[in-house]
Amino acid sequence: MIPWLEDDEPFPNVSSALTEADGAAGLLAAGANLSPERLLQAYQNGIFPWFSEGQPILWWSTDPRMVLFVDDFKISASLKKTLKTVHRSMESNGKWRVSFDQAFEDVMRACAAPRNGEIGTWISEDIIAGYGGLHKQGYAHSAEVWLDDKLVGGAYGVCIGKMFYGESMFTSVTDASKIALAYLVHFLKSQGVSMIDCQQQTAHLASLGATPIARSEFISRLQQAINAPQIKNWKPIPVFEVD
Known part of the structure; x- marks a missing residue:
C-alpha cells in the first residue's frame, strides 16, 4: 500500500517506494496537488508526478534512475x-x-x-x-x-x-x-x-x-x-x- 497525501502533508522518504516485487516499481504516494510549491518539493526530493487520465495524482521515485x-x-x-x-x-x-x-x-x-x-x-x-x-x-x-x-x-x-x-x-x-x-x-x-x-x-x-x-x-x-x-x-x- 502507498500513502494518500493531503494537500499539506509531506512526501514520505523515497526509500519507501514500491519495488518490482510489488508490481509498480518506484510508486511512492498518491494524492496532494500539482501546485508549483508541491512540484518544487517533489523535485527537490527526487520525486516526480506521472499518472494517466482518470487516475489520481501518482508520485514516483524510480530505482534505478x-x-x-x-x-x-x-x-x-x-x-x-x-x-x-x-x-x-x-x-x-x-x-x-x-x-x-x-x-x-x-x-x-x-x-x-x-x-x-x-x-x-x-x-x-x-x-x-x-x-x-x-x-x-x-x-x-x-x-x-x-x-x-x-x-x-x-x-x-x-x-x-x-x-x-x-x-x-x-x-x-x-x-x-x-x-x-x-x-x-x-x-x-x-x-x-x-x-x-x-x-x-x-x-x-x-x-x-x-x-x-x-x-x-x-x-x-x-x-x-x-x-x-x-x-x-x-x-x-x-x-x-x-x-
Missing part, C-alpha cells in the same frame, strides 16, 4: 550535420531557429498530443497549469525549434540550482526534438550542470547516452546540485560552430 550525464550525450554524424545547418541558418536569419522560453505552454501542449495511435495523455490541464506556474517562477524552461517560423520541435523540464529534470519532448519534423535537446544540453553544460534527470529507462534515452544509476547516488548528486545558484539568462548557444 535514468540520467544523462551531459558529457555522455551522443550526437550522431547526421545530427551533427543538421546542427551545423541550424547554426548556419540562425547566423543568417534563415529558416531554422532555436529559442528558449518563448513558447513554454505551446511546447507542453505539443508534448501532450497523442503519439503513435495512443489515446489520452499524462500531460493534463492540471499538469500544464502546475508547470506553467513553475515557468512563471523561473523554475521550468522550454527549448523550441522553429522552421519557417513554425514550432516543429521542443523539450521542457524543471531546473533547480544546477539540476535539470527533463520532462518531455516532441517533434513534427525529423530530428527537431534532438535539435532542441542538443541545444539544451550544450547550454546546461556551459552553466555547470553535469546531470539531467530522465526519470525512467527507455531505449531511446539510452541511444542518446542516458544511463541508469542507483537512486541513492541520484539523490546524493541531486542534493548537491539543487543548492547551487539558479541559472539565469537562458539563451541558446551554438552546439557546433560552422566550419
Whole structure:
C-alpha cells in the first residue's frame, strides 16, 4: 500500500517506494496537488508526478534512475550535420531557429498530443497549469525549434540550482526534438550542470547516452546540485560552430 497525501502533508522518504516485487516499481504516494510549491518539493526530493487520465495524482521515485550525464550525450554524424545547418541558418536569419522560453505552454501542449495511435495523455490541464506556474517562477524552461517560423520541435523540464529534470519532448519534423535537446544540453553544460534527470529507462534515452544509476547516488548528486545558484539568462548557444 502507498500513502494518500493531503494537500499539506509531506512526501514520505523515497526509500519507501514500491519495488518490482510489488508490481509498480518506484510508486511512492498518491494524492496532494500539482501546485508549483508541491512540484518544487517533489523535485527537490527526487520525486516526480506521472499518472494517466482518470487516475489520481501518482508520485514516483524510480530505482534505478535514468540520467544523462551531459558529457555522455551522443550526437550522431547526421545530427551533427543538421546542427551545423541550424547554426548556419540562425547566423543568417534563415529558416531554422532555436529559442528558449518563448513558447513554454505551446511546447507542453505539443508534448501532450497523442503519439503513435495512443489515446489520452499524462500531460493534463492540471499538469500544464502546475508547470506553467513553475515557468512563471523561473523554475521550468522550454527549448523550441522553429522552421519557417513554425514550432516543429521542443523539450521542457524543471531546473533547480544546477539540476535539470527533463520532462518531455516532441517533434513534427525529423530530428527537431534532438535539435532542441542538443541545444539544451550544450547550454546546461556551459552553466555547470553535469546531470539531467530522465526519470525512467527507455531505449531511446539510452541511444542518446542516458544511463541508469542507483537512486541513492541520484539523490546524493541531486542534493548537491539543487543548492547551487539558479541559472539565469537562458539563451541558446551554438552546439557546433560552422566550419
